[in-house]
Amino acid sequence: MAMRRCLGLAGVVPRLLLNSTVLPGGRSFLSCPVNTHLGCKNTELLVHRFTSGPPSTDVSYEELKQLLAGRKSVVIDVREPWELREYGFIPGSINVPLGQVNSALQLAEEEFKEKYGGEMPQQTDNIVFSCLAGVRSKKALNTATSLGYNDVQHYPGGWQDWVKNEQHN
Numbered sequence: 001m002a003m004r005r006c007l008g009l010a011g012v013v014p015r016l017l018l019n020s021t022v023l024p025g026g027r028s029f030l031s032c033p034v035n036t037h038l039g040c041k042n043t044e045l046l047v048h049r050f051t052s053g054p055p056s057t058d059v060s061y062e063e064l065k066q067l068l069a070g071r072k073s074v075v076i077d078v079r080e081p082w083e084l085r086e087y088g089f090i091p092g093s094i095n096v097p098l099g100q101v102n103s104a105l106q107l108a109e110e111e112f113k114e115k116y117g118g119e120m121p122q123q124t125d126n127i128v129f130s131c132l133a134g135v136r137s138k139k140a141l142n143t144a145t146s147l148g149y150n151d152v153q154h155y156p157g158g159w160q161d162w163v164k165n166e167q168h169n
Contacts, residue, residue: 094118
């Protein structure tokens, strides 16, 4: 009987996974009457979607605003200093140009603070990397991960998305 129930789902579940909503952590939420024919009263399923990569490391504008307001993250802008002077920067961010991220994250805390004007993130701290449009911040995220930082994210919209959203608010 249990085997029949499993086989009954074999053709339905793959179709449902294509139409599911992905939740944080790579899980999919399904709301459908698929299991009503199995005699189940609950018509909602929570299915783990298997992926080869880690959960999403992207941070939205709204999430970044919350992290900055709560001082729950270290935001590192990896653009060149002239870009920040010319275009602006996200308030509360620390400027560490992409070419210096590897060495900067290996400095002593005092050296980091002296050179970059902010607290050096610890390997357990949440770090969000930002740049102009998300390309360099993704490279910085990969560099930090290779150095043992495990709670790293990036803001894929970068400065361009920040300005656009700030102008609307």
